[in-house]
Amino acid sequence: MSPSSLPVIDLSDFRNASSTQDQKATALAINQACTDYGFFYLTGHGIPTARLDTVISLARQFFALPLDQKNKIKRYDAGGPEGGDGARGYQGIGENVTGGRRDMHEAIDFYREWDDGGKEEGGGSNGTCKTLQGHNLWPEEPRELGEVYHEYIAQLEDVGKALVRAMGIALDLDEPETSTTTNDDAVEDSEVFVRNTERSFWVMRMIGYPKLSSPASANAEDAELSCGEHTDYGCVTLLLADPTPGALQVLHKDGKTWLNADPIPGAFVVNIGDMMERWTNGLWKSTKHRVIHRGDGYRVSVPFFYEPNFEAVIKPLKKCVERSGKEPIHGGSTYGEHLLGKIEGNFY
Numbered sequence: 466m467s468p469s470s471l472p473v474i475d476l477s478d479f480r481n482a483s484s485t486q487d488q489k490a491t492a493l494a495i496n497q498a499c500t501d502y503g504f505f506y507l508t509g510h511g512i513p514t515a516r517l518d519t520v521i522s523l524a525r526q527f528f529a530l531p532l533d534q535k536n537k538i539k540r541y542d543a544g545g546p547e548g549g550d551g552a553r554g555y556q557g558i559g560e561n562v563t564g565g566r567r568d569m570h571e572a573i574d575f576y577r578e579w580d581d582g583g584k585e586e587g588g589g590s591n592g593t594c595k596t597l598q599g600h601n602l603w604p605e606e607p608r609e610l611g612e613v614y615h616e617y618i619a620q621l622e623d624v625g626k627a628l629v630r631a632m633g634i635a636l637d638l639d640e641p642e643t644s645t646t647t648n649d650d651a652v653e654d655s656e657v658f659v660r661n662t663e664r665s666f667w668v669m670r671m672i673g674y675p676k677l678s679s680p681a682s683a684n685a686e687d688a689e690l691s692c693g694e695h696t697d698y699g700c701v702t703l704l705l706a707d708p709t710p711g712a713l714q715v716l717h718k719d720g721k722t723w724l725n726a727d728p729i730p731g732a733f734v735v736n737i738g739d740m741m742e743r744w745t746n747g748l749w750k751s752t753k754h755r756v757i758h759r760g761d762g763y764r765v766s767v768p769f770f771y772e773p774n775f776e777a778v779i780k781p782l783k784k785c786v787e788r789s790g791k792e793p794i795h796g797g798s799t800y801g802e803h804l805l806g807k808i809e810g811n812f813y
């Protein structure tokens with residue numbers, strides 16, 4: 466399948482439109498894409514291609530460093546004497562596990578800094594951290610990486626916000642009452658996703674994939690994977706990847722065909738995660754995908770996960786429950802509980 470067979474959505478009209486009416490066409494296209502694929506390409510997001518290229522290039526420079534350099538920002542377990550928080554920092558090749566199997570990639574994970582209330586002391590002595598309550602570990606080299614990534618994350622948060630606003634309209638949720646702008650996160654109008662991601666507990670992964678060395682053996686239980694088959698566990702993913710073709714594969718609705726989601730220059734590959742599936746009571750599916758990199762060279766990708774607020778309560782929206790004609794698929798839990806469950810279970 467060519468990259469063009471996943472839908473392409475241009476966000477520029479939506480970002481520039483002044484009324485909800487003008488935004489409807491984009492919203493309709495998003496509804497179709499999320500219903501049919503759970504995946505689409507996003508153009509017109511407003512982040513210059515030169516910035517995207519720099520982000521990839523800095524990641525590539527980091528991964529090219531010797532291992533002892535990369536291990537200076539190694540991730541350590543929460544509660545340990547090294548001050549790790551079990552989530553932030555660098556993981557070497559094979560340390561990440563998906564579906565019980567080791568992934569053939571290395572990565573740095575960055576999360577929103579823990580600023581939602583007090584920090585608790587970790588299980589160990591002074592200076593130990595609870596899961597997620599440490600600081601991000603930024604590499605010293607390449608020197609400009611930290612500054613560029615901070616700016617890039619701020620830009621991505623704006624894109625994420627525009628996207629989830631479009632998603633609320635795409636689901637045909639009620640227009641917010643203009644006279645009484647609400648701060649109530651439980652109100653289920655078209656701004657519901659905007660309010661519940663206002664303090665997005667975002668995640669950014671900088672991933673490096675060496676070319677797989679084992680021979681391709683289709684469906685073999687023990688075949689090496691660059692990143693095992695999974696759905697994303699959060700809200701909306703904005704994936705930036707280098708031009709390597711054939712690596713990211715998306716499972717078609719038929720449940721057996723893997724579609725290549727090859728990069729389009731300047732575009733993000735966007736997909737929805739389990740929290741969006743839960744909110745929509747399954748009207749929109751979080752779609753399985755995987756990475757198998759047998760192409761040329763060392764592949765780099767930088768997915769940004771635009772997630773709900775840590776304390777946001779995620780449960781199926783009433784309108785979606787009605788429309789789906791199904792019982793609610795989940796009783797509701799906070800995003801933070803869901804995330805901690807994922808981290809502590811090593812994303813199994």
Ligand SMILES: O=C(O)CCC(=O)C(=O)O
Nearest residue numbers: 670692706713756766768
């Ligand atoms: O590297 C990619 O193309 C996708 C990575 C991915 O699916 C993930 O990190 O959740």
Ligand SMILES: [Fe+2]
Nearest residue numbers: 695696697754
């Ligand atoms: Fe993913």
